[in-house]
Amino acid sequence: MNAVDDKTVVREYFNATGFDRWRRIYGTEEVNKVQLDIRKGHQQTVDRVLAWLQADGNLQGLSICDAGCGVGSLSIPLGQAGAMVYGSDISEKMVAEAYQRAKALFGPSNTISFAAQDLESLSGRYHTVICLDVLIHYPQDKAGEMIGHLCSLAQDRVILSFAPKTVALSALKKVGELFPGPSKTTRAYQHREADIIAILAKNGFAIARQEMTSTRFYYSRLLEAIRR
Template identity: 75%
Template sequence: MNGIDDKTVVRDYFNATGFDRWRRIYGDGEVNTVQLDIRTGHQQTVDTVLAWLKADDKLSELTICDAGCGVGSLSIPLAQAGAVVSASDISEKMVGEAKERAVAIGLPSNPSFSVQDLETLSGNYHTVICLDVLIHYPSDQAMDMIKNLSSLANDRLILSFAPKTFLLTILKKIGEFFPGPSKATRAYQHREAEVVRALESCGFKIQRSAMTSTRFYYSRILEAVRG
């Protein structure tokens, strides 16, 4: 499956059956054991990034791009903390859900939401964040996406991705990495060294890193700043 096909699959999936499934996972309603584990892992990743940004004590001064915002799990708390947030997602339904959630808690205009994919995003922001998106794309396309995201970030880029390690590759092969009932797009792992090289080629250096690991959710988080 080539990159274009992967993007079409992702868009169609998150505008159809995937939307209902992942809206539940990223919500607070009842889900099965696997989905609850993934919800917990994703929230830990979001909490790690929020903690990094809040530790810098400048959120109210920042413009932030949340690329691949889903239902607003990160965009909304960032806006609540005072940041000016531009959020986007490839899925129109996800963006619609994120807007509804923001309006419901009194955030009608910040974050601002749009339907876009990572390769067509434009603009300039202090910080660009892309969480749990690169897993949907093969390495060559993911590296191109990282380069475009880097061009939007004036100071900092934060990424999360499923790391390619021997253990996780084995788990994935035997069906324990991302079980079918909870995910229906291809799950691509990426070598951390390759991601770091892509960032460094765009003038960034790694400042902080973390790993989220639950039973069914694995995510490496990198914060890169302009060197």
């Protein structure tokens, strides 16, 4: 499977069976133990990002691109905090769900806008660009291009999370087993932290804060990089 095929599979997956599965995981309804574990892990990553941004004390009016926003798990609380948020996702269904969730909280007028598009077609300039749990869909040879593009959109900061590639985690499970349920229709790529840091440095960014979230079925390395 080449990179273009990967993207097509991801789009189709999250517009079909994947949408229902991940909508439940990122929601509040009852799920199985594996999905609940992933929900908790993902929420820990979201909470850490929010804590970082709130600690800076300048969220009100801050322009933020939430690249790969899913159902709005991060976009919505950022909007609640007063940030000007642009959320995008490759899945039309995910974006529609995010819009409905935001509308239920804010009404038709709010500080969040959503669009269905892939990361490569994102444009504009934002103070902060955030991309959580999306690199898992990009092989290493395409990850550099994608991160470079996100860096070009960021005036000051990029925040990324990714599944770390370590000897221990590689031995623990096959990459595809990061996805819950019997139907694993997308590939899941792990990345070496040193490679991600090198890509950020090449694009003029230096690491400011970092965090690791690890549950039984969710592993995510979180990096905040500031433009030098």
